[in-house]
Amino acid sequence: MSKTIRIGTRDSELALWQAHTVQKKLNGLGYKTEIIAVKSQGDIILDKPLYELGITGIFTKTLDIAMINGQVDIAVHSMKDVPTALPIGIVQAAVLERANTVDLLIHKGNLDFLNSYGTIATGSLRRQAQWLHKYPNHKVVDLRGNVNTRMQKLQDNEWNGAVFAAAGLERINLKPDTYINLDWMIPAPAQGAMMVVAMADDAFSLEALSELNHVETEICTYIERQFLRTLEGGCTAPIGALASYNENTDEIHFQGALFSIDGKQKLVVERKYDISEWKKLGFNAAKEILENGGTELMAEIKTQLKK
């Protein structure tokens, strides 16, 4: 175990917490590690354009480049931010045990607005669509930035509340004492899970990371991301999916939905599947959505997103 594993991460507080979590696990297994926070795109000294390498995701692109450039050995991501197709030469090496999957409403003042008019902030089309589906009289405003920035913007504005992933707030101790569990909202595919990637030809890192993999989380997020990929939705599409395993019945409970951006339309699949069906479950559920109006709705969404 002589080689030091260089762990790449973005430099937000949440990303650094996630990277330190992986570092502690690897150190506990006897590996030497170093965390390298990659702040910017850096020099793209690739011999091919990004699209030829399949480098796409806005949250992951910088780290993909750092890996391909040999600046870091592995990278730690919030799995829901990782495009369903990884760049050429980069592979999923571990999925850590999942944290809380729910979305939370962090609100200011009382909750009377829920029964009348209100303004909610989120940068997620998935959250926006589901909120408007449930509260068609409300207004949703855009909210960008890392978790810390978004919490500050909420305090600085007159909005009634904002939506956050519980996992993000809990990991960096930003969850306030009062909040609403949005258990009716279907989370983003792989929400609450952390993915570690490595180079396909880096046997040392792959071996080290194999011991961090949590199989149940790997299978459930595989199903959710297969659903997303089959719908051809990127990380920003108004698509939610959650697969959970019941060890008593050896079944997967899956719910997946595609929403119109304004929340007026909802196409949903929700049922229990025998665990033996897991490999094609996400694909089959997405096909059911596509065959029942999803193809037309996805075309409409893609046109709207191009505007």
Ligand SMILES: NCc1[nH]cc(CCC(=O)O)c1CC(=O)O
């Ligand atoms: N790009 C936002 C993002 N990516 C991962 C998390 C939270 C942690 C997780 O869901 O794993 C968040 C914050 C949020 O959705 O509020």
